[in-house]
Amino acid sequence: MTAAAGVGRPAVEIEGLAFAYPDGRQVLFGVDLTVARGERIAVLGPNGAGKTTLMLHLNGILAAGAGTLRIGGMTVAKANMPEIRRRVGLVFQDPDDQLFMPTVGQDVAFGPANLGLRGAELSGRVAEALRAVGLAEYAERAPHHLSLGERRRAAVATVLAMRPEVLVLDEPSANLDPAGRRELAEVLQGLDLTLIMVTHDLPYALQLCPRSVILDQGMIVADGATATLLSDEPLMMSHRLELPFGFNPRHAIAESS
């Protein structure tokens, strides 16, 4: 399928995805999930549910044992991998997995330079991505001199520089202090793309994602409005999901609107 033929298709279509690791451990058992363009969705679930494993399929780092994945109508398959990797930007929990050059600017330039961009086009791409994450002045800084919050935003910039259609974040708020958490939320809220976020931070899911799914034991067991899912105590308890003490999702929604 050509890129043009994918116009109007959902951002992500997953059908019957099953996967076992090489040691034989079956982790995903027939996952179906459709994400519309521009949608923001949180993937919730207990430790070991298969959330990261599912995310790693979206840009072909892991290959499905059974089932299909399509990004903007394009099948995630070896033949399409360069375009799939451009369309789907993955931000790992540990920013140091994505920052390995002497300066932040070189890290952000790495992906687009691999696409063949040079000169003003490349520096424009880097400046645009750094601006989007609030790090416009950081191009010459060494990544290891940045705070965790700044490094995580720099990691987001390395992905945004590829102008992806789908941004996938694994535990974006993990270990951030309240200010870093808020600054990252502001960045993510300002982005005009499809966003899929794996998180144990339920208030963050509520703040950023109108829709959530719960993945447990390799299956999607609930799919709906984040506020509705988080307010369903029996559902939450049965999947080891706990809200912070005193946090009321209905009140949080009312206060933010």
Ligand SMILES: Nc1ncnc2c1ncn2[C@@H]1O[C@H](COP(=O)(O)OP(=O)(O)OP(=O)(O)O)[C@@H](O)[C@H]1O
């Ligand atoms: N490379 C691997 N080889 C074998 N098993 C693996 C591998 N990576 C993960 N697993 C197993 O797959 C299962 C799902 O792991 P995964 O990291 O996808 O879960 P998760 O929902 O993201 O968990 P968490 O919330 O703890 O990050 C776990 O039981 C894990 O031990």
